[in-house]
């Protein structure tokens with residue numbers, strides 16, 4: 001193994017010490033790693049070299065972290081255009097793993113890891129799980145999908161490195177998940193929040209009281225979910241629900257995580273350098289201002305990512321976290337810039353619909369947004385599932401509910417939309433990321 005690898009292992013052994021590193025030391029570490037990453041990218045990856053040359057920004061010009069703003073961005077299309085191996089900065093013989101994105105927005109992209117990259121990821125993911133209060137002695141049901149998707153293996157390695165007991169159940173087969181949760185005395189579960197909702201529903205149908213089981217922690221990520229949904233989940237299952245964030249291009253899950261205070265997500269910034277930019281001008285924004293998250297990897301070998309535009313919208317939270325971690329925090333990611341759709345001139349994000357629905361008492365977060373075009377005019381319909389007791393209620397009660405929902409949506413979106421109440425269990429449940437939006441306007 002290389003010297004770099006040995007050093008990294010030594011640092012990894014002191015896992016959480018980096019979470020508490022004095023800020024000035026963190027900045028020094030970031031600068032040294034950033035310079036090494038820029039050099040590696042410049043020397044080994046044609047696309048990066050050409051882009052840097054175009055911008056007249058070469059690694060040697062980096063004096064401070066703020067100079068990073070002069071370097072070019074990388075976007076998802078760059079990964080598509082260089083598919084599958086064009087961004088590799090290591091020879092293929094040094095690559096020990098390949099993953100691909102789930103491709104929610106088009107053709108999948110491929111990412112590669114050296115052994116050191118897998119170690120970096122494991123480090124970030126074990127610190128994520130530790131921040132969620134998971135550790136040795138926990139029995140972790142890992143219901144993120146295994147396979148090309150990064151969720152499953154990322155959480156798996158992280159949990160094992162912590163010394164927790166991992167159940168690699170992957171997504172799906174919900175009845176078996178519930179049996180395992182109960183019989184194996186699971187204490188922590190990793191999955192998408194929408195899949196956990198589905199598990200809760202099914203458990204109730206099977207007469208299993210999740211709140212009476214030893215389950216105490218949910219490690220939820222991979223899709224946007226609101227605080228209202230968190231409250232719903234926590235009340236229904238009596239667990240602590242944590243939000244974790246990551247993306248395939250940067251490593252997979254483990255880029256940022258909430259701590260027990262749930263006041264934003266700490267970015268593991270010794271590995272991933274965050275910036276927040278104005279999506280229009282590309283200029284970095286100050287703390288507190290909302291913009292697009294841009295990430296640069298600081299310790300990756302096989303596929304360093306320079307100023308990757310995530311399209312996820314967030315802001316840096318000012319001040320330090322009372323948990324003592326010195327890692328910068330970002331706000332929860334409620335929306336992705338490409339999630340937004342425009343209806344009759346009004347900008348709408350699916351998360352706004354979720355907040356509006358959950359503000360109405362007794363509503364469950366099972367909904368879908370359908371966009372159509374009728375005679376040249378865009379139409380938006382929100383289909384909302386009603387609970388079994390409501391479904392058998394009097395017509396007047398349903399009408400009342402319908403009006404309340406329509407009103408809540410109008411208030412939140414500033415737009416009148418069609419609401420359709422549908423029967424229990426009619427909206428398709430997801431085993432991974434939920435599909436909230438169906439856009440039929442161009443079909």
Ligand code: ADP
Nearest residue numbers: 101102103104221222223224244245247248333
């Ligand atoms: P894709 O969905 O693009 O195929 P990934 O599976 O890597 O690729 O998903 C990464 C994306 O998932 C992020 O860019 C972000 O939009 C979303 N995501 C991941 N975690 C969260 C989270 N905790 N909150 C909101 N969105 C998230």
Ligand code: ZN
Nearest residue numbers: 259321323325
């Ligand atoms: Zn904290």
